[in-house]
Amino acid sequence: MNPVLLWFHTMGSPPSFYAFAGRCLPWLYGIAIPMILWGCWAGLFEVPADYQQGDTFRILFVHVPAAWMSLLIYGVMAINAFIALVWRIKLSEQLAMNCAPIGAAFTALTLLTGAIWGKPMWGTWWTWDARLTSELVLLFLYLGVIGLYAAIEDRRAAARAACFLALIGFVNVPIVHFSVDWWNTLHQGATIRLFGKSSMDPSMIAPLIALAFGTKLWFVGSLLARTRVSIAEAERSKDWVHRALRARA
Amino acid sequence: MLSVRGLAFARNHEPIFGPLDFHVDAGEAVLVHGANGRGKTTLLRVLAGLLSAQEGVVMIDGEPADRHAIARSCALLGHLLGHKGELTAEENLRFALGLFGQRQGQSPTSALAAVGLGGFEDSPARQLSAGQKKRLALARLLLVPARLWLLDEPYANLDLTGIDLVNRLVGNHLGRGGAALITSHGAYATGAVRTRTLSLDPQPATAAEAVDG
Amino acid sequence: MADSSAMTAFSALLRRDLLLVWRRRGDALNPVLFALLVVTVFPLAIGPEKSTLSLIAPGVIWAAVLLAGLLSLDTMFRSDLEDGSLEMLLLAPQPLALMLFGKVLVHWLTTAVPLLIAAPLLAEMLHLQAPLLPVLMLSLLLGTPLLSLVGGVVVALTVGMRRSGMLLALLALPLYVPILILGAGCVAAAAQGLPYTGALLLLGAGLALLIILAPLATATALRIAMT
Numbered sequence: 001m002n003p004v005l006l007w008f009h010t011m012g013s014p015p016s017f018y019a020f021a022g023r024c025l026p027w028l029y030g031i032a033i034p035m036i037l038w039g040c041w042a043g044l045f046e047v048p049a050d051y052q053q054g055d056t057f058r059i060l061f062v063h064v065p066a067a068w069m070s071l072l073i074y075g076v077m078a079i080n081a082f083i084a085l086v087w088r089i090k091l092s093e094q095l096a097m098n099c100a101p102i103g104a105a106f107t108a109l110t111l112l113t114g115a116i117w118g119k120p121m122w123g124t125w126w127t128w129d130a131r132l133t134s135e136l137v138l139l140f141l142y143l144g145v146i147g148l149y150a151a152i153e154d155r156r157a158a159a160r161a162a163c164f165l166a167l168i169g170f171v172n173v174p175i176v177h178f179s180v181d182w183w184n185t186l187h188q189g190a191t192i193r194l195f196g197k198s199s200m201d202p203s204m205i206a207p208l209i210a211l212a213f214g215t216k217l218w219f220v221g222s223l224l225a226r227t228r229v230s231i232a233e234a235e236r237s238k239d240w241v242h243r244a245l246r247a248r249a
Numbered sequence: 250m251l252s253v254r255g256l257a258f259a260r261n262h263e264p265i266f267g268p269l270d271f272h273v274d275a276g277e278a279v280l281v282h283g284a285n286g287r288g289k290t291t292l293l294r295v296l297a298g299l300l301s302a303q304e305g306v307v308m309i310d311g312e313p314a315d316r317h318a319i320a321r322s323c324a325l326l327g328h329l330l331g332h333k334g335e336l337t338a339e340e341n342l343r344f345a346l347g348l349f350g351q352r353q354g355q356s357p358t359s360a361l362a363a364v365g366l367g368g369f370e371d372s373p374a375r376q377l378s379a380g381q382k383k384r385l386a387l388a389r390l391l392l393v394p395a396r397l398w399l400l401d402e403p404y405a406n407l408d409l410t411g412i413d414l415v416n417r418l419v420g421n422h423l424g425r426g427g428a429a430l431i432t433s434h435g436a437y438a439t440g441a442v443r444t445r446t447l448s449l450d451p452q453p454a455t456a457a458e459a460v461d462g
Numbered sequence: 463m464a465d466s467s468a469m470t471a472f473s474a475l476l477r478r479d480l481l482l483v484w485r486r487r488g489d490a491l492n493p494v495l496f497a498l499l500v501v502t503v504f505p506l507a508i509g510p511e512k513s514t515l516s517l518i519a520p521g522v523i524w525a526a527v528l529l530a531g532l533l534s535l536d537t538m539f540r541s542d543l544e545d546g547s548l549e550m551l552l553l554a555p556q557p558l559a560l561m562l563f564g565k566v567l568v569h570w571l572t573t574a575v576p577l578l579i580a581a582p583l584l585a586e587m588l589h590l591q592a593p594l595l596p597v598l599m600l601s602l603l604l605g606t607p608l609l610s611l612v613g614g615v616v617v618a619l620t621v622g623m624r625r626s627g628m629l630l631a632l633l634a635l636p637l638y639v640p641i642l643i644l645g646a647g648c649v650a651a652a653a654q655g656l657p658y659t660g661a662l663l664l665l666g667a668g669l670a671l672l673i674i675l676a677p678l679a680t681a682t683a684l685r686i687a688m689t
Binding site: 007114125137138140141143147148151152154157160164165168169173176178179180182183186187 | 656686
């Protein structure tokens with residue numbers, strides 16, 4: 001068997017995944033956290049102020065990676081949801097379910113930083129521009145997945161229902177984005193874009209990339225950590241869990 | 250007619266029953282025994298196709314049963330009887346006809362008469378007593394073409410005449426070449442009919458089959 | 463032994479459900495009543511000024527129809543679940559998607575069509591400009607079946623939950639957003655003299671697509687939720 005396929009097949013087994021995730025975590029967090037810290041510091045202090053927006057533009061360094069993550073995580077969740085529904089792989093169910101709270105957190109962060117930027121820019125804490133509105137709907141999608149998963153007692157049926165919902169939402173996201181864009185042009189004439197097309201000073205790019213990578217690594221680490229816990233919980237009646245927990249103690 | 254190999258069902262990682270191996274032939278009734286919570290109802294629901302078992306194979310007439318085959322061959326009498334209260338007895342049966350088809354030689358009127366509800370054709374189902382509702386559900390079983398009857402606690406809510414009616418109907422059904430799987434708390438022998446027992450209580454072996462009567 | 467064809471089963475289901483609605487026809491007016499309440503609330507809250515009301519009329523009517531539909535979604539499967547008829551549908555040797563399409567159709571006929579009939583009255587109460595009424599009616603005609611179809615998927619996912627009201631609304635809203643935007647938006651576009659047929663065509667295309675896809679999704683969702 002092809003080594004890549006073999007690796008995936010092995011990973012599907014909970015004990016192997018548990019061990020693999022445990023080994024990866026220190027590396028993931030170990031690289032992610034310094035990257036994020038450096039990115040934030042550089043964005044806050046090193047990069048020169050934007051000639052148009054002054055210092056308020058610095059929120060971009062948090063807002064943009066958060067927005068990217070909110071969409072990326074949904075994609076990861078949808079892929080795992082698809083695998084979970086079609087091939088009924090328990091691990092994919094768990095991965096998909098654990099993506100949702102992380103994604104929701106990043107979406108909330110995007111909305112929050114969007115609001116914080118909006119205040120000095122437009123004088124209001126909230127504006128209904130296309131991106132923020134789409135992010136709000138995305139937050140509802142995440143909360144819906146979390147809520148549905150929590151509401152059904154049978155854990156596997158709950159995971160399958162929530163995965164199905166995630167897939168429906170996945171198809172819905174571009175439709176929502178398109179319709180909100182149209183709605184925005186319809187009601188405001190000229191599109192209000194929260195983040196104008198100011199040219200990016202080259203020194204801005206490095207912290208942005210650092211934060212983009214840092215958040216991705218942090219997401220993977222967080223996902224693996226959460227999934228480790230949830231598969232251990234799901235399989236708590238099995239032997240390998242007792243052995244693994246004793247080994248840690 | 251029905252044969253089951255290695256059927257096991259678990260919910261939330263708690264095993265409910267299995268692995269089970271048994272078969273039900275035409276003309277046979279199998280009585281499923283077990284204390285409460287042993288999975289009698291779950292077993293019937295798995296056989297009916299409402300639940301998917303984690304392991305094992307269900308075969309109908311020698312072929313692995315897909316959903317359509319199960320739907321055409323099995324009829325389930327569950328805890329919820331499936332009558333709409335606002336519809337009359339006859340209207341309820343006509344709907345079942347529309348969904349499942351009609352057994353040759355049966356009509357809603359004849360089925361109602363056979364279960365002792367003759368004259369109740371135009372009574373709204375909600376006005377029927379619990380025993381009468383049970384009989385209406387039995388009338389539905391008579392009406393639809395299914396060969397394998399899955400009866401979950403068919404004796405509940407019935408008086409002695411009702412119990413006798415169930416046994417008689419099952420007997421007739423078996424005589425026509427049908428089969429039945431019946432769950433019950435107590436054991437009600439179906440008289441002259443071939444009955445075997447399947448026990449879901451914990452046994453040293455995976456499944457115990459005792460030949461009865 | 464005669465097996466039942468899919469079309470026979472479909473018409474049996476339609477007949478039964480319409481008969482059931484007829485036997486409880488008092489309940490059928492609930493969505494209309496709710497929409498009426500919503501439409502009454504807005505002038506009371508915002509003021510009776512004709513120009514203001516006329517401006518918000520299309521949006522408020524759409525919102526009222528959407529909310530009324532949301533409230534009535536639960537009735538799609540609730541009684542069938544409680545008496546075991548839903549289980550019977552799952553057991554029947556018929557294509558489940560077709561059966562569920564029948565249920566969604568009846569739901570639309572009994573909850574949305576009265577709303578459509580009431581819409582001109584609601585429009586009058588909010589001083590909707592007369593030339594906009596046909597556009598509003600058309601948008602509702604295309605949009606309400608979409609709401610019912612999409613709502614059916616969401617209700618199927620939450621079937622059997624006791625207090626699913628809030629969760630239902632949360633799950634339905636992201637799916638309703640594009641329908642609402644296109645529906646209310648096309649009337650807004652017409653109000654501004656902008657072209658609106660594009661939005662209507664999109665709604666129509668969505669309807670054509672979802673008539674096939676939504677019942678399939680509803681069937682899958684129901685089987686997942688009923689285990």
